Amino acid sequence: MLKRTALFSAHQKLGAKLIDFGGWEMPVQYTSITDEHLAVRNAAGIFDISHMGEVTVSGAAAEEFLNHVLTNDVRKLTPGLGQYTLMCNERGGVVDDLYAYRLSGEVYLLIINASRIEADVAWLDAQAAKFPRQSELRLTDASHNYAAIAVQGPRVKEFINAVIPGTSCSAMRVNCVTDLKKNEVGGFHFEHGSVLVSRTGYTGEDGFEITGPDETIQHAWNRIFEIGKPFGIKPCGLGARDTLRTEVCYPLYGHELDEETTPIEAGVGFFVSLEKGKFNGRSVLAEQKSNGVKKKCVAFKMTDKSAPPRPHYPIWAKGASVGEVVSGTQSPSLNVGIGMGYVPPEFAKPDTKIEIEIRGKRFAAVVVKKPIYCR
Amino acid sequence: MSNIPSDLKYAKSHEWIRVSGDTATVGITDHAQAELTDIVFVELPEVGRRLKAGEACAVVESVKTASDIYSPVSGEIMELNKPVTDNPALVNTEPYAGGWFFKIKLSNPAELNALLSPEDYKKQIGG
Numbered sequence: 001m002l003k004r005t006a007l008f009s010a011h012q013k014l015g016a017k018l019i020d021f022g023g024w025e026m027p028v029q030y031t032s033i034t035d036e037h038l039a040v041r042n043a044a045g046i047f048d049i050s051h052m053g054e055v056t057v058s059g060a061a062a063e064e065f066l067n068h069v070l071t072n073d074v075r076k077l078t079p080g081l082g083q084y085t086l087m088c089n090e091r092g093g094v095v096d097d098l099y100a101y102r103l104s105g106e107v108y109l110l111i112i113n114a115s116r117i118e119a120d121v122a123w124l125d126a127q128a129a130k131f132p133r134q135s136e137l138r139l140t141d142a143s144h145n146y147a148a149i150a151v152q153g154p155r156v157k158e159f160i161n162a163v164i165p166g167t168s169c170s171a172m173r174v175n176c177v178t179d180l181k182k183n184e185v186g187g188f189h190f191e192h193g194s195v196l197v198s199r200t201g202y203t204g205e206d207g208f209e210i211t212g213p214d215e216t217i218q219h220a221w222n223r224i225f226e227i228g229k230p231f232g233i234k235p236c237g238l239g240a241r242d243t244l245r246t247e248v249c250y251p252l253y254g255h256e257l258d259e260e261t262t263p264i265e266a267g268v269g270f271f272v273s274l275e276k277g278k279f280n281g282r283s284v285l286a287e288q289k290s291n292g293v294k295k296k297c298v299a300f301k302m303t304d305k306s307a308p309p310r311p312h313y314p315i316w317a318k319g320a321s322v323g324e325v326v327s328g329t330q331s332p333s334l335n336v337g338i339g340m341g342y343v344p345p346e347f348a349k350p351d352t353k354i355e356i357e358i359r360g361k362r363f364a365a366v367v368v369k370k371p372i373y374c375r
Numbered sequence: 376m377s378n379i380p381s382d383l384k385y386a387k388s389h390e391w392i393r394v395s396g397d398t399a400t401v402g403i404t405d406h407a408q409a410e411l412t413d414i415v416f417v418e419l420p421e422v423g424r425r426l427k428a429g430e431a432c433a434v435v436e437s438v439k440t441a442s443d444i445y446s447p448v449s450g451e452i453m454e455l456n457k458p459v460t461d462n463p464a465l466v467n468t469e470p471y472a473g474g475w476f477f478k479i480k481l482s483n484p485a486e487l488n489a490l491l492s493p494e495d496y497k498k499q500i501g502g
Contacts, residue, residue: 033413033437033439239438307416330438
């Protein structure tokens with residue numbers, strides 16, 4: 001039996017096509033992936049992201065614990081600030097990629113991938129059991145308590161203050177939602193409850209993610225439609241979420257990232273802080289940062305007219321198969337086939353000519369700088 | 376509500392076939408294009424290729440996925456619809472007209488009897 005989010009009946013009413021995504025029955029599209037994608041690039045789109053997991057970590061030892069299990073430096077977070085970070089195993093492989101927010105002095109919120117909730121919670125529990133200051137730490141899987149939506153696109157800032165009016169009441173103190181800067185999070189009163197609003201997203205556009213109890217998020221979903229309508233807001237499914245994030249080269253767990261791949265190989269070494277001291281996977285990551293890696297995640301564009309590249313298609317260079325595509329699609333913004341894949345470092349430089357094998361035939365492509373699309 | 380023209384025959388795998396003498400034109404149904412949405416690429420078989428009924432012979436790709444297209448009948452490919460490979464969106468906008476895929480010379484016309492009538496196809500897609 002697939003799990004359903006608090007917005008399931010809203011999706012049905014909108015005529016969404018539903019798919020199984022990591023055990024959740026989620027909308028893949030409502031009308032058309034291309035239309036939804038372009039709505040986010042040009043105006044505004046709203047996504048149900050309630051399937052994502054929430055873990056709270058609190059207590060006097062929370063900061064020390066998080067700095068031991070995550071790659072980025074949690075000490076950079078003042079209350080009301082979030083950061084992209086990764087959780088690695090001892091081999092430097094990625095257990096998950098996530099956002100860590102500091103809500104107050106000793107309270108942190110981790111937003112994790114839906115498909116990794118069980119694995120992450122088991123991993124965190126095991127890490128906590130070995131942690132010397134275990135008694136000063138509390139870990140809670142709060143995934144069942146929260147629904148969430150993402151409102152993304154250049155016009156969102158024109159109407160979001162009308163959806164959630166007023167000043168924040170916790171985390172980052174601001175006069176209105178649009179006073180939040182990138183990666184900041186604030187708590188706001190909304191209807192009869194409260195929500196957490198962060199200026200973050202997974203589309204490459206300006207926007208906000210709103211997290212709260214089921215009923216409050218249902219209200220927020222409806223209000224955003226009502227107020228966002230004159231601004232061209234569209235409901236967007238996981239299909240558009242995937243094409244949007246691929247264009248801006250954000251990794252997706254299970255594609256660019258897995259337990260056998262390190263953040264350095266995946267090209268997200270910027271979020272690995274070697275300076276902060278010991279943490280899980282540090283020795284492997286430090287070694288790779290100084291001596292290099294055997295495979296690198298590159299972005300590419302098709303230069304031959306071809307079918308769109310797809311995950312697992314072989315990548316060729318200099319007449320040999322050298323790697324594999326991990327994400328690929330037709331770019332709705334650029335109208336060309338794009339993707340990401342792993343190749344040995346000698347083929348990872350922008351402008352390197354490669355080929356993508358599609359159903360037994362090879363088509364020319366070129367390695368490009370990330371992101372593939374920028375406005 | 377899907378458009379299901381009454382003068383065509385249908386395959387369970389959502390292709391339509393329009394027979395004229397010993398050749399037939401093949402495309403995918405309005406229902407199929409609506410399910411696929413946003414068709415961005417069409418790959419057709421070579422002229423002269425001999426196909427068995429039910430054989431995968433073409434591919435349509437939407438933004439999200441690639442889907443195989445099966446020949447509803449056995450025969451030899453006579454002609455391809457070049458405009459649809461240049462403008463795959465024709466499959467979405469006119470699935471029964473400009474969005475056709477190929478013409479095939481029937482090698483076993485009796486196979487037509489095994490295909491679905493418009494009424495049966497309508498039942499199959501729950502229309």
